[in-house]
Amino acid sequence: MTKELPADPHVAVVATAGGVEDGPLTMADGTSLKSAMARAQFRARLRAFLLVLPLLAFVVITFIMPIGELLKRSVYSPNFHDNMPNLVAWFAKHPPGTEPDESAYAALVADLRLLKKTKKAGLVGTRVNYELPGSRSLFTKGARKAKKLEPPYREALLKLDPKWGDPALWQVMRAAASPYTMNFYLAALDLKRDPSGKIVPVEENRRIYKMLFARTLALSLLITFLTLILAYPIAHLLATLPLSKSNLLMILVLLPFWTSLLVRTTSWMVLLQSQGVINDALVALGIIGDDGRIQMMYNKTGTVIAMTHILLPFMVLPLYSVMRTINPSYVRAARNLGATSWTAFRRIYFPQTVPGIGAGALLVFILAVGYYITPALVGGSDGTLISNLIAFHIQKSLNWSLAAALAALLLTGILILYWLYDKLVGIDNLKLG
């Protein structure tokens, strides 16, 4: 803010009353007006800032710091590093590319014995398993049998399981020896490092994340488009009706807005089930047979229908507030000058609503991309979005770092859109009801 107004108008009055005619203006007590004003302004700014400070500190602690912790998690995975000290030391001493020799295997066996004692074999195995599936059991079995192993350790381990000699395994272990890694971001983009350290795409049948990101984008765009199609006519109606009537109709828009998300999702489950209201009605009307009930839930259709309904108010409200300000005489003038109603709409009315379309579409898209609850309940397997996979990795597969990396990628996209929204629309113009 660079408003140069004096915060306290009295300052100027005092200065002129001081009776100084030449030279720099001074206050009654002799200090220069300029510095007195700067001081007063500084105090005013400080006062305003101090009012905001408690909340800012609160949000930093309860929101920004957790997000920071999430970003750290996405590159930080210390389980291997913390529990395999001997092997980590060996990796530190020998540069990448060194063939693992007997000393390396000795370090590995020492660590496996340690794992047996600390009972952390599962954690370490899981960490390696993220990048080399099928190797978790290698570590749990190795730790169990490590006590009986005798030198030479290389032969003993290879006899236990020939997989211990796999160069890929050693490469993954070397990568895991450092607690910081970018590999979770690679995994989140369906990429991996090949044995030579080059970044390559993973096998065709293991690519899921890019597809999910693409599906999230595609469904969000579709939902944004559908909300626009549905919101435009009713926003126009609300904006052109007299206020007493439009206020009543507005309740129909605001009630869903105020109703619990879970309630709205439940309602859609009730309606869309194959034994639900819509299917029953269609059967009763004879449009479909009893055996031809349409599967509208636990797939993409369910997600799209329910989310379109849930996000519709977020499109109607910005459109309405823009349409309300459009002067109806422009369209009348166009008609007067011979335009058909379609031309008048296309050339005169529609261009004036574009700011509202932009604001609503951006808001709906931002909200849709990160949606979790509705897809989780009605999405089934092919209607889930990227958020659901993040939850899956936190709650089920326990691959927290991968979840964090996926979340960080999603967050980056959202923040870019948020910045765009602030630039184009301004957060100040966000209105609720």
Add this chain to the structure above:
Amino acid sequence: MALPNYASPLERIWHYTYLVICALIFLFLIAPILVVIPLSFNAEPYFTFTPKMLALDPEGYSLRWYDKLLTFGMIDPDAPRDLAWWADVWENSKWVNAAKNSFIIGIFATILATGFGTLAALGLSRPEMPFRRAIMAILISPMIVPIIITATGLFFFYSKIQISHWGIPYLGIILAHATLGIPFVIITVTATLVGFDHSLNRAAANLGADPRTTFFRVTMPLILPGVISGALFAFVTSFDEVVVVLFVGALDEQTIPRQMWNGIREQISPAILAVATILVIVSIALLTTVELLRRRSERLRGVSPR
């Protein structure tokens, strides 16, 4: 929007088609919310209208699912319904306990969000506020960042600082819900302050009021409708929030949305619809309150509705 009298027949047809389309869209908006209300009185454990219900036969309707809300989790649901039975409901019914938790969390989160949020909104609406845009962007961001990301971050952060060992029940959820409610308080209160006439403050100061008196006797009564709307928004946000509770809540910290979530995922029964109906009625009440507050605020500030 009346049809102009120069409209051609084609335009007349289009005009009525347009009204029908609008009616259908309004139906799409409102029908899914209203459909659960009759279904929650279903006498059968189905999610659709039974023939008896369609025939408006009283036998098709019952309050059994509302009863189920009370008795679910009780030690002795079949005992005679005396004072001891109601004590059992209050102590053990899962839904009643979830409601208690939801209210405790919601009220504390609302107090935090409204207190800090109102103070900050007062600062943010001053013209001399430095870094206004950037700070506003940070304070609104909890509304924009997907809830799953917030929940994941909180999950990591709380396990790092071990908040569950601090011995304050619900603390983690309350702080998180307060954060989620803050954007709503900021938006509603700053919107109220936009139309605020600052010369009233100066007049109060001129008449000898100190800043505190000015705030409580002049500013506060004028912005109170906005503050209450913001508080209601914050409360609803907390009352409706499930993802953070799922991620960071302890096992015994059941709230209504969490109980609903479990109910929907495991064995969906019309008892869920009974809860949904109660929540719809609550939201109608809240919407009415907010609307009345908005009109009162406009009247107070002399802003005629546009």
